Amino acid sequence: MSRLPLLVVLTLLLIGGTVQTAYAGVSNSLMDLSQDGRLLACSNRDSGSLSIVDLESGKLLREIRVGRHPEGIAFLGDTHQIAVAVYADDVVAIIDADSGKVLKRIAVEDEPYGIAATPDGQQVYVTLEFPGKLIRIDPQSGAVDQSWTIGHFPRGIALGTDGHIYVTEYLSGALLQFDSQTGQVLNRDPGNAEIQPRWAGTQEDSLARQVALHPRSNKAYIPHQRSRVTVAHGAGSIFPYISVVNTQPEFDESKKRRRRVQMDSFRGTYVVANPWEVALSPDGNWLYAVFSGTDDMFVCKVLDDDYRELEYAGGLRLGSNPRAVRVSADGSRFYVYNALDFTVVGYDSATLKPVMSIEVTQWPHSEDILLGKKLFYTANPPMTQQRWISCSSCHPDGDADGRTWQNPEGLRNTQPMLGLKHTHPIHWSADRDEVQDFEITIRSPLMQGRGLIRGPVHDGLADPNAGRSRELDALAEYTNSHGFTQSPFAKQGLNESAQRGKALFFSSRTRCAECHSGTYFTDLKMHDVGTGGADPSEKFGPEFDTPTLLSVYRSAPYLHHGQAATLVDVLTTQNSDDRHGVTSHLSPAQVADLVEFLKALPLEDLP
Ligand code: HEC
Numbered sequence: 001m002s003r004l005p006l007l008v009v010l011t012l013l014l015i016g017g018t019v020q021t022a023y024a025g026v027s028n029s030l031m032d033l034s035q036d037g038r039l040l041a042c043s044n045r046d047s048g049s050l051s052i053v054d055l056e057s058g059k060l061l062r063e064i065r066v067g068r069h070p071e072g073i074a075f076l077g078d079t080h081q082i083a084v085a086v087y088a089d090d091v092v093a094i095i096d097a098d099s100g101k102v103l104k105r106i107a108v109e110d111e112p113y114g115i116a117a118t119p120d121g122q123q124v125y126v127t128l129e130f131p132g133k134l135i136r137i138d139p140q141s142g143a144v145d146q147s148w149t150i151g152h153f154p155r156g157i158a159l160g161t162d163g164h165i166y167v168t169e170y171l172s173g174a175l176l177q178f179d180s181q182t183g184q185v186l187n188r189d190p191g192n193a194e195i196q197p198r199w200a201g202t203q204e205d206s207l208a209r210q211v212a213l214h215p216r217s218n219k220a221y222i223p224h225q226r227s228r229v230t231v232a233h234g235a236g237s238i239f240p241y242i243s244v245v246n247t248q249p250e251f252d253e254s255k256k257r258r259r260r261v262q263m264d265s266f267r268g269t270y271v272v273a274n275p276w277e278v279a280l281s282p283d284g285n286w287l288y289a290v291f292s293g294t295d296d297m298f299v300c301k302v303l304d305d306d307y308r309e310l311e312y313a314g315g316l317r318l319g320s321n322p323r324a325v326r327v328s329a330d331g332s333r334f335y336v337y338n339a340l341d342f343t344v345v346g347y348d349s350a351t352l353k354p355v356m357s358i359e360v361t362q363w364p365h366s367e368d369i370l371l372g373k374k375l376f377y378t379a380n381p382p383m384t385q386q387r388w389i390s391c392s393s394c395h396p397d398g399d400a401d402g403r404t405w406q407n408p409e410g411l412r413n414t415q416p417m418l419g420l421k422h423t424h425p426i427h428w429s430a431d432r433d434e435v436q437d438f439e440i441t442i443r444s445p446l447m448q449g450r451g452l453i454r455g456p457v458h459d460g461l462a463d464p465n466a467g468r469s470r471e472l473d474a475l476a477e478y479t480n481s482h483g484f485t486q487s488p489f490a491k492q493g494l495n496e497s498a499q500r501g502k503a504l505f506f507s508s509r510t511r512c513a514e515c516h517s518g519t520y521f522t523d524l525k526m527h528d529v530g531t532g533g534a535d536p537s538e539k540f541g542p543e544f545d546t547p548t549l550l551s552v553y554r555s556a557p558y559l560h561h562g563q564a565a566t567l568v569d570v571l572t573t574q575n576s577d578d579r580h581g582v583t584s585h586l587s588p589a590q591v592a593d594l595v596e597f598l599k600a601l602p603l604e605d606l607p
Pocket residue numbers: 237389390391392393394395404405412413414415416417420423425426427428429435438441442446475479
């Protein structure tokens with residue numbers, strides 16, 4: 001027997017001994033490290049796969065197909081098993097990293113996003129985004145043994161050592177705290193029967209997809225942005241933040257429990273955009289934050305002083321669209337996942353120098369769509385000069401941001417981009433006929449970019465802007481690439497109420513289908529449905545482009561001005577004079593039936 005293997009074994013044993021930690025899987029991320037420190041796993045949203053990296057050799061061990069749009073992942077305890085949230089398939093898959101086998105595919109209600117596993121790997125907690133739920137899974141039996149309705153669009157999740165679960169609401173940025181056994185909300189506003197978290201940020205806080213906890217003190221760190229909808233100007237609409245929440249129960253409420261640390265003034269005047277994830281070192285002294293819009297990292301010293309909280313300690317330029325960061329158990333290395341050049345890069349924490357870089361997957365679509373996606377996500381020139389904002393700041397992953405912006409032409413609710421290819425013309429006022437016309441947005445005061453074509457940009461309805469720049473055509477191709485997935489309300493077929501609603505929808509009395517016609521439920525035409533008078537700042541009304549009704553179950557608020565909070569409002573309070581279809585003769589039960597039908601759209605996946 002040669003001595004080398006023995007040495008290797010001894011070293012491994014030593015490493016195995018020192019890296020025993022409770023961190024693996026405790027806060028949600030798109031990347032995780034196994035407890036023994038040997039494997040790194042990351043989920044690849046575009047490829048629909050999970051990649052496993054051997055950290056000692058720095059090699060890709062395998063890539064495992066898991067389904068459409070995997071998001072959060074977590075190693076289970078000290079095993080090499082991984083739980084992965086397969087967002088678009090509504091499945092939590094359990095994977096064996098060593099064999100590459102998919103051990104289980106556990107069906108969940110809808111949109112699993114964040115995953116965190118208890119340190120012993122016996123329980124897996126998952127946030128279900130659209131249904132607004134937190135579920136608990138037993139990974140051994142595959143049973144979903146708890147399901148709690150907890151809030152609005154939950155995404156981020158972290159398990160505290162105090163037996164509490166922390167969850168972020170994606171669109172509001174609020175932090176919720178739950179009892180891990182009963183699912184009871186612990187930080188409910190006293191005197192408010194609704195789920196009304198006390199640790200909400202301001203109304204402007206948005207896109208909080210992750211939360212990380214300090215290993216020793218009662219602090220939660222939430223990377224998010226702030227969307228100031230009253231300012232359609234690049235220098236004042238989108239801001240990057242890390243919010244720090246003191247979760248101590250006995251906190252002195254006269255002090256500020258939740259503080260926002262502004263990331264755009266953190267390093268002098270150096271602007272960063274779209275904070276995506278953060279990770280703390282195991283000793284709690286350092287925080288690493290990735291900014292997916294500007295491809296930056298900030299290394300921050302954690303002050304934990306209930307005042308400044310974080311101090312700038314170093315900066316790094318990363319690869320394209322960094323979306324995840326994790327720190328090794330001994331703190332000596334950290335790893336970054338660059339989602340749009342498909343690499344995982346390891347850095348030495350002391351020198352901040354890269355020590356390994358590895359390609360973890362291949363882009364599965366055309367080169368042009370990749371180029372378009374990079375442009376859509378970046379806040380770097382030529383899309384903007386000032387680096388504050390990207391298309392994805394308001395249209396994250398093609399979804400809406402749930403907000404209504406005060407644009408120069410009036411109030412405008414952000415639309416999802418699902419099925420955009422089939423629903424031209426574009427914008428509520430149909431003032432654009434091709435996505436290439438967003439060259440106007442790129443050059444506008446909102447984005448202040450140099451733009452992608454040479455020479456003057458054509459008006460939205462005049463000569464085409466298509467064919468004038470490869471980049472702009474690519475941006476259009478990506479923007480047009482989003483399909484619809486089946487509504488969760490259609491999974492079991494239409495219930496009786498929805499069937500009655502369907503008959504009402506297609507009846508000549510209500511007239512809904514006259515305008516909301518065809519596969520996409522739109523005639524692609526402009527109509528005055530009596531909604532134009534509500535907004536005094538409106539410049540283009542009173543006619544608006546008939547919107548698609550597919551996926552309205554998850555796109556509140558409604559109408560161009562966002563003044564209808566619910567679908568019932570669209571059909572009742574916002575349609576008092578029967579100019580938007582005829583609804584005044586409907587009983588409340590019939591309105592409910594109609595809404596039940598709308599919620600079930602699309603009835604099936606539409607690529
Ligand atoms: C500050 C937030 C914000 C930014 C940044 C932004 N948008 Fe929008 N987007 C909106 C809002 C609000 C609307 C609805 C406006 C309207 O219809 O008049 C919209 C509408 C759209 C639509 C129309 C969807 C439909 O169904 O008609 C497309 C396409 C679009 N944006 C693409 C882009 C692209 C491409 C970029 C980057 C160049 C971008 N947006 C940047 C907020 C934003």
